[in-house]
Amino acid sequence: MRACPVVITGVGAATPLGADFDTFAANLLAGRSPAKAVTDSAAGVEVRLPACLSDDPPAPVGWDEAEFRSLPRTEQFVLWCCTAALADAGLLAEDGARIGLSLGAGGEWIRRWEGDWAAGGREVYEGRTNSPSLVDVAADRLSLNGPRATVAAACASGNAAIAQARRWIELGLADICLAGGVETITPICRSGFNNLRALSKRVDDARRASRPFDQDRDGFVIGEGAAILVLESSERARRRGARAYAEVAGFGATSDAFHMIIPSSDPAPAAAAMQLALADAAIEPHEIDYINAHATSTPVGDKAEARALHSVFGSHTATTPVSSTKSVTGHLLSAAAAIEALACLVAIREQAIPPTINLERPDPECDLCHVPHQAIAHPVEYALSNSFGFGGSNTSLILRKAA
Amino acid sequence: MSVSQRTTCAALSFGLSSWGVAQAEYSAIGPLRKQLPDWSAAGTAGHFLKHADEQTVMAVQAVDRAIREQHLDVREQANWPIVSAPRFPGRLAGIDSLKRFTTGGGPALSPQLIAQHSLHSVSGALSVLIGSRAQNLGVGGGADSLREGLLTALTMARPRGASGAWLVLTAYSPEPVIADDGAIQNRPVCQAAALALSFAAGASHCGRLSLRGDVGTPAAIYEERPLALAELVASLQQLAAGAAARFTWRLDWGATIALEVRQSAARLAAAA
Numbered sequence: 001m002r003a004c005p006v007v008i009t010g011v012g013a014a015t016p017l018g019a020d021f022d023t024f025a026a027n028l029l030a031g032r033s034p035a036k037a038v039t040d041s042a043a044g045v046e047v048r049l050p051a052c053l054s055d056d057p058p059a060p061v062g063w064d065e066a067e068f069r070s071l072p073r074t075e076q077f078v079l080w081c082c083t084a085a086l087a088d089a090g091l092l093a094e095d096g097a098r099i100g101l102s103l104g105a106g107g108e109w110i111r112r113w114e115g116d117w118a119a120g121g122r123e124v125y126e127g128r129t130n131s132p133s134l135v136d137v138a139a140d141r142l143s144l145n146g147p148r149a150t151v152a153a154a155c156a157s158g159n160a161a162i163a164q165a166r167r168w169i170e171l172g173l174a175d176i177c178l179a180g181g182v183e184t185i186t187p188i189c190r191s192g193f194n195n196l197r198a199l200s201k202r203v204d205d206a207r208r209a210s211r212p213f214d215q216d217r218d219g220f221v222i223g224e225g226a227a228i229l230v231l232e233s234s235e236r237a238r239r240r241g242a243r244a245y246a247e248v249a250g251f252g253a254t255s256d257a258f259h260m261i262i263p264s265s266d267p268a269p270a271a272a273a274m275q276l277a278l279a280d281a282a283i284e285p286h287e288i289d290y291i292n293a294h295a296t297s298t299p300v301g302d303k304a305e306a307r308a309l310h311s312v313f314g315s316h317t318a319t320t321p322v323s324s325t326k327s328v329t330g331h332l333l334s335a336a337a338a339i340e341a342l343a344c345l346v347a348i349r350e351q352a353i354p355p356t357i358n359l360e361r362p363d364p365e366c367d368l369c370h371v372p373h374q375a376i377a378h379p380v381e382y383a384l385s386n387s388f389g390f391g392g393s394n395t396s397l398i399l400r401k402a403a
Numbered sequence: 404m405s406v407s408q409r410t411t412c413a414a415l416s417f418g419l420s421s422w423g424v425a426q427a428e429y430s431a432i433g434p435l436r437k438q439l440p441d442w443s444a445a446g447t448a449g450h451f452l453k454h455a456d457e458q459t460v461m462a463v464q465a466v467d468r469a470i471r472e473q474h475l476d477v478r479e480q481a482n483w484p485i486v487s488a489p490r491f492p493g494r495l496a497g498i499d500s501l502k503r504f505t506t507g508g509g510p511a512l513s514p515q516l517i518a519q520h521s522l523h524s525v526s527g528a529l530s531v532l533i534g535s536r537a538q539n540l541g542v543g544g545g546a547d548s549l550r551e552g553l554l555t556a557l558t559m560a561r562p563r564g565a566s567g568a569w570l571v572l573t574a575y576s577p578e579p580v581i582a583d584d585g586a587i588q589n590r591p592v593c594q595a596a597a598l599a600l601s602f603a604a605g606a607s608h609c610g611r612l613s614l615r616g617d618v619g620t621p622a623a624i625y626e627e628r629p630l631a632l633a634e635l636v637a638s639l640q641q642l643a644a645g646a647a648a649r650f651t652w653r654l655d656w657g658a659t660i661a662l663e664v665r666q667s668a669a670r671l672a673a674a675a
Contacts, residue, residue, distance in 0.1 A: 045508025098656060106522045109544055110497045117501055124497050127578030129490075133545030146656045147558075149551040152522035152541035160540055167558050171415070173616060173658065188500055191509030192517045251560070253538035255485075255530040257444065261518045269536050276562075390518050391527020391539060 006166045007244035007402055008345065009237050010089025010230030012081035012180075014057035015339055016223050016329055019080070021088070025346040029375040031357040033328045035206040035221050040187040047191055049199055050206035052223035052330030060084070072115055074184045078103065078138050081228035082178050086142075089230040090242055091176065100146030100174035102165040103135050104157030104181030106334040107189065108150060114186050134182075146174040153253070154389025155294075157181050158227070158337030159397045163251040165231045175236060180228035180338035193222055196261065198298060210331070211358035212295035212324035213302050213366040220296040223330025227338035234402075244402035245345045249382065250283070252276025256392030263304045263388060270308035270394040274384065277396035278312075283382060285313045288320055288398070290347050290378065292340045292385040293368075295324035295356075296331045305386065306366040321378055322368040323356040337387035337395065344383035344399045353378045415557045415614045417600040418607030420567060421475055422664055423468030424636045425461050426594040429579060429587060432457050440467040442477040444534035451532065454515040456496065457593045458489040458573035459528045465595035466529060466571060472673040473609065475599060477533055482565040484537040485526045488552025490574035490632070492544060493520030498581055525573060533569075537562050548574070549632050550652050553660045557614045561602055570598045570612075576633035594636045598662075610647065610664040617657045629653075635662075642666035 013019060016034045017027035027034075038051040057080035059068035068076060082101070086092055091099075113124035123131065132140070135148040147168050153160045158181030165179030193199050200219040202209035210221040237244050252273040256264035264270075278285060291309065295302045302324075310317050325343040332339050343354055352375050359372040381401045388394050427435060436452040440463065443451070452460055470477060496516055503511040518524065522541035530539040540559070543551035549572050556570040572595065579591040600612060629652050638648050647665045654660065 040509055042504050043506055043508040043511070045510060047509040100656070105544075106541070107517070108522070109491055110493055110500075110516075110520070113494065113497050114501065124494060124501065125581040125583070127491055127494055127575070127580070129546050129578060131546060133543070133547060135551075136545070136547065147554060147654070147658070148656075149542055149555050150522070150544055151555065152544070153539070154521065154523045154527070157523075160538075164555065164559060167560055171558055173558065173656075187509065188504055188512065189517075191504070191512045192500075192514070194509065195512050195514040196517065197514075253540075254536050255527075255539045257481075257530050257534045257536050260524070260527055260531065272536065389523065390521070391523045391541075392530060393523065393527070393539060395538075 004170060005234040005247045006169050006231050007234045007237050007247050008229045009232055009242045009244055010085040011245065011342060011345065012085030012088065012228040013342060014054055014077045014080050015225040015227065016052035016054050019057050024342060025350065028325060028328055028343055028346055028354045029350065029352060031328055031355045033207045033357060035209060035330060037203045037206050040190055042187065047194060048203045049190055049194060050203050050209040050221045052221055054225040072112060074111060074182055075134060075137060077182050077184060077226040078134055079141060081180065081226045082138055082142055085178060085228045085230045097175040098146040099144045100165065100168050100177040101135050101139055101144050101148040102161040102177060102179040103150050104161035104334050104338060105134060105150050106152035106154055106157050108134050111184060111186055114188050153393035153395060154391050155333050155336050156387040156389040156393040156395040157334040159387045159395035162229065162248060162341060162397060166248050169231055169233055176230060176232045178228050179231055180226065181335035182226035183224050183333040183335040185222055185224045190222055200297065208358050210297050210327045212297045212327050212356055213363055213370060214359050215361040215363045217297040217299060217302065219298055221330040223332040225332050225339060226335050227342050229341065246348050246399040246402055249400040250277040250281025250398035252280060253395045258392055261390055263301050265304060267304060267308035267311050270305060270388060271311045273394035274312045274396045277384065277398045281398045286316045288382050288384045289380040290353050290383040291320055291322040292344050292383060293322050293324045294386040294388045296326055303365045306368055309368060318369055320369055321353045321371050323354055323371045325354050327357045340385045340387065341397060341399065344385050347380045347383050348399060348401045351377060351380055417602065417612045419598055419610035419612065419664065420601040420606055421469040421473035421599040421609050423465045423472060423597045424639045425464035425468060426592050426636060427461060429591045429593060432460050432593060435460050435464060442470060443532045447532060454519045455528055456492050456520045456524055458492050459525045461593045461595035462487060462525050462529060462571045462573050463532060465597035466569065469597045469599050472670045479566065480533055480535055482537045482562055483535050484559060484562060484568040485529050485535055485539040486552060486556040487525035487529065487541055487571045488543040488548040489525050490548045492522060492524060495579060496520040498585060502585060525571065529571065537565060550629060550654065553652065556600060557612065565602060567602055568600045570600055572596045572632050574632045594632055596632060596636055613661050615659050617659060639664055644668040644671050
């Protein structure tokens with residue numbers, strides 16, 4: 001056990017499954033996917049794709065609705081989630097605490113330039129060096145007075161952000177830290193991934209398009225949203241009587257050092273990330289009660305992760321429940337790991353494993369202890385969440401039920 | 404919680420086992436794409452940098468200088484984390500994408516846009532070239548990416564058994580100004596500074612990077628105009644043998660980052 005455990009005391013969410021934790025939990029456990037066909041048109045060319053879009057997040061209490069809606073959409077997601085997470089942690093009235101922000105956001109600027117350009121702006125042509133970044137804007141609007149940074153490990157960004165926030169608390173640089181990820185998808189983002197041939201083509205059957213570990217999987221379903229967690233030391237949380245959802249017990253990160261896009265067929269780097277997380281949490285593989293897989297529903301990636309899981313969990317692979325909640329939420333890219341940390345909190349709070357929906361014909365090369373179609377009741381003390389990304393990033397986060 | 408109740412901030416410090424800087428005008432970057440360093444991981448395709456962001460190309464140049472000038476062994480860096488902090492990565496690729504999207508729709512976009520021109524792309528490319536299987540992380544991306552990069556490199560977890568880490572800072576100065584037809588209207592210079600951070604005690608022959616938490620300091624010390632990468636690169640390029648340069652960045656939440664860089668005669672000789 002770490003000298004000073006760091007716990008999660010608040011959550012804020014704006015996801016395709018809802019904009020609060022309870023709604024997210026109910027829809028996740030019920031396996032209700034919001035995926036639908038989306039059409040982008042430009043230059044007379046239509047691109048239709050399945051996608052899991054999020055509703056615009058609510059305006060936080062005290063905000064003028066019109067003013068809030070005038071903000072860039074990504075900013076709305078971050079401000080809503082941060083405000084909701086602080087409120088959930090009972091911290092709105094807190095003053096004097098040094099509050100940091102560690103945000104996973106890989107495409108902040110291209111998205112911003114695209115939005116500005118679509119509105120007739122020229123920021124992308126000019127490169128304004130005085131434009132504040134999302135973390136600075138959020139820190140300013142929410143009066144955050146701790147360390148802050150945007151971090152990116154592609155689709156593993158959220159896990160990296162949570163790990164960095166934990167470090168800042170352990171090092172005494174922050175009393176409290178907001179951490180998570182955000183992703184809003186745009187026509188260029190959708191087409192960019194589509195041209196990589198990473199997305200499912202099952203556009204006329206959108207709710208069945210995301211099917212991790214299934215033999216008929218053909219790519220991921222792109223999604224958008226955000227999730228932000230409040231982290232603080234367990235000592236501080238106890239002192240102020242705060243409820244803790246879970247402890248951030250372990251983290252491990254590695255790189256494939258193989259390719260900028262294609263995951264390594266060698267399971268060793270991804271397995272090493274899990275082993276580092278287990279060592280950090282000071283537990284053995286058999287103590288993990290639930291694995292939230294990265295599995296995005298791509299033919300190559302799911303198989304590679306299954307091999308990595310076998311190499312870490314050995315004989316326990318057959319009995320440790322695994323699900324990919326991307327089957328329900330879609331793949332939220334920079335926000336995926338943060339959303340999947342939320343899914344692990346659901347598993348811990350409800351003592352239930354969320355399902356992998358659409359898993360009708362399990363791929364024999366992904367021979368795992370699947371939880372297909374429906375959630376199951378299961379004791380969960382430790383949950384491990386894998387998130388991998390372009391650039392060869394592999395991350396594993398372990399959350400432990402709070403004492 | 405009152406200020407006095409805060410946990411005492413740790414003082415964090417790394418030595419520098421080497422450093423390197425590089426810069427090139429935009430028009431000179433193309434040929435550099437074909438120059439893979441001889442320390443590149445075995446099997447790396449010769450066209451590895453063909454679609455890379457310009458800031459990735461300059462990052463490789465800066466790391467190459469740091470490696471050559473202190474004769475670092477890349478094989479010993481297989482477990483070094485890599486932090487990169489580019490400013491506005493992918494802006495030129497973004498303009499190209501907007502143009503393609505307007506004229507040809509979604510199918511006209513380059514599939515390289517997301518993988519090669521995002522915030523993670525510089526660190527991801529370096530991890531492939533160096534062959535490092537430790538964490539690679541992109542940081543910042545905006546106007547303040549330099550300070551975010553310094554902070555993250557100083558505070559991220561040190562992997563067990565690793566002797567160091569790379570921190571690579573990149574930016575254009577001046578930023579390219581682009582006309583509607585895509586023509587560059589000024590003479591932008593892409594710059595990079597690579598710092599080889601050492602976890603070993605006493606290994607600071609090329610300098611030191613440190614963070615001091617100013618516990619209790621009011622949050623009113625934010626520098627109006629923090630030291631930019633362009634000034635850092637210019638100072639380091641002029642550093643004479645035996646000389647040292649010292650830079651500080653104050654963080655508005657009550658901490659100071661200090662970077663001391665030393666120039667040795669051996670480094671200058673190697674560079675020559």
